[in-house]
Amino acid sequence: MDSTILDGQVALITGGSRGIGREVARALAMNGAKVAVTARNSEKLKETVSIITEAGGECSAFVMDVRDYESITTAVKAVTEKYSKIDILVNNAGIGMGGNPPWEDDIDAWWTIQEVNLKGVFMVSKAVIPAMIERGSGRVINMGSYVGTYPNPYTSAYSVSKAALVRLTDSTAAAAKEHGVYVFVISPGLVKTDMTDNPFFEDVPDHAWVAIEKSGELCVALASGKADVLTGKFIHADVDDLDDLIARADEILDNDLYTLGLKK
Numbered sequence: 001m002d003s004t005i006l007d008g009q010v011a012l013i014t015g016g017s018r019g020i021g022r023e024v025a026r027a028l029a030m031n032g033a034k035v036a037v038t039a040r041n042s043e044k045l046k047e048t049v050s051i052i053t054e055a056g057g058e059c060s061a062f063v064m065d066v067r068d069y070e071s072i073t074t075a076v077k078a079v080t081e082k083y084s085k086i087d088i089l090v091n092n093a094g095i096g097m098g099g100n101p102p103w104e105d106d107i108d109a110w111w112t113i114q115e116v117n118l119k120g121v122f123m124v125s126k127a128v129i130p131a132m133i134e135r136g137s138g139r140v141i142n143m144g145s146y147v148g149t150y151p152n153p154y155t156s157a158y159s160v161s162k163a164a165l166v167r168l169t170d171s172t173a174a175a176a177k178e179h180g181v182y183v184f185v186i187s188p189g190l191v192k193t194d195m196t197d198n199p200f201f202e203d204v205p206d207h208a209w210v211a212i213e214k215s216g217e218l219c220v221a222l223a224s225g226k227a228d229v230l231t232g233k234f235i236h237a238d239v240d241d242l243d244d245l246i247a248r249a250d251e252i253l254d255n256d257l258y259t260l261g262l263k264k
Contacts (some may be wrong), residue, residue, distance in 0.1 A: 005224050007032035010083040012076070014066055014124055015093030017044035019193035020143065020215050022051070024090055027216025028223060029057030033088065036079040038064035066093045066120030069127070076127045085135065088223045089128045091121040092143040098155035110157040117161035122168060129172070133179040140176075141219050142169050144185040144234060149260070166234055166260045173232030182231040184222050188215040189238040210238040218242065233258040 011028045015021035016037025029035045029052045037048050037059060045061035052059035060082060064075035079086060094117045097109055121142055132138025147155060148162025166185050173183035189210030190201075214237040221227060221242050222235075229249045235242065235258065245252065252258055 003030060004032045005220065006088075009033045009087040009223070010036070010079070010085055011088035011090065011223065012036045012038065012079055012086050012128065013090040013092055014038050014064065014120070015143075016048055016061075017041045018048070020188050020191060020212060021090070021092040022048045023212045023216045024092060024219045025059060026052050026055070026057070027213070027220050028088065028090075029059055030055065031220045031224075033058075033223070034083055035059045036062055036083065036086075038062045038075050039093065040065050066124055067115050069123050072123050072127050076124075080131070086128050086131065087138055089125065089132075089138070089140045090143070090219055091124055091140065093120055094143060094161075096155070096158045098152075098158060101153055102156040105157060113157035114161050114164075117158070118164050118168065121165060125172065129176060129181060132181045133176065136180040138176075138181040139223050139225070139228075140172070140181070140183040141222055142183070142185040143215075144169070144187050146187045146189070146236065149234075163260065169234075170232035170259050177231055182225075182228045184227070184231065185234050186215070186218055186222070187234070187236045187239075188212070189236065191215065214238055229253075230258070234260075 006028060011033045013021050013025045016025045017039035025035045025037045025048060035052065035058065037045055039045050040063065042063050049059045049061050062075040062078050065071040095113060097113055125140060142165055144165050145162040147159050148166060152159040169183055169185035176183055190204060190208055191210050191212045218237040227242055227246055230245060
């Protein structure tokens with residue numbers, strides 16, 4: 001990537017204190033964006049800021065809880081006051097739960113997954129997108145998962161949240177396109193992070209893991225605007241070749257590919 005491809009742009013990343021969010025923030029900053037990372041853990045956010053600034057990027061931290069709309073609007077206001085705008089929103093904050101069939105899951109724990117992974121994305125987007133629409137430009141990248149595209153008997157909470165996120169993404173994209181705002185949902189693949197550091201993933205073979213850097217590279221490409229024609233689509237950081245998808249855009253749009261649908 002051109003290290004100046006995102007010069008002049010401001011990016012807000014939720015869940016930026018560690019893992020994929022931290023890597024996405026680093027990649028955007030290394031390609032010229034001014035980056036605002038948000039999360040609940042202020043100490044971990046400081047680590048992200050240090051990593052990025054020591055590498056020569058610009059990054060600031062803002063405490064935010066994606067389950068609390070007041071916390072969201074307060075952080076978004078602070079980011080906007082510091083940088084004057086938000087061009088790129090990466091809705092990365094998320095949590096997982098697995099190991100049981102649905103009827104054995106705790107009700108409150110199951111619903112908390114929806115509040116973070118789905119409602120959180122909705123609320124942060126609601127706080128950020130109106131200003132994008134007013135300016136006539138912006139890009140939103142939602143962190144989805146292949147797990148939301150097929151039945152999962154032991155991860156229903158996570159699967160449901162990610163399936164619903166695909167529909168939220170393409171619904172938002174359809175509404176925002178005429179205003180110059182483009183919305184995508186991506187899958188990072190199976191990445192070694194704190195979320196996957198548990199016995200549920202202990203038997204995953206080495207070849208099945210995806211390099212964390214691929215998520216950052218895909219977010220940079222989408223943030224650059226090169227794939228705006230694919231707004232609303234689901235793109236995998238490891239499986240899909242973005243340049244190939246762009247070249248096949250007419251086919252993808254004509255046949256409504258790379259989204260959820262009903263087989264008949």
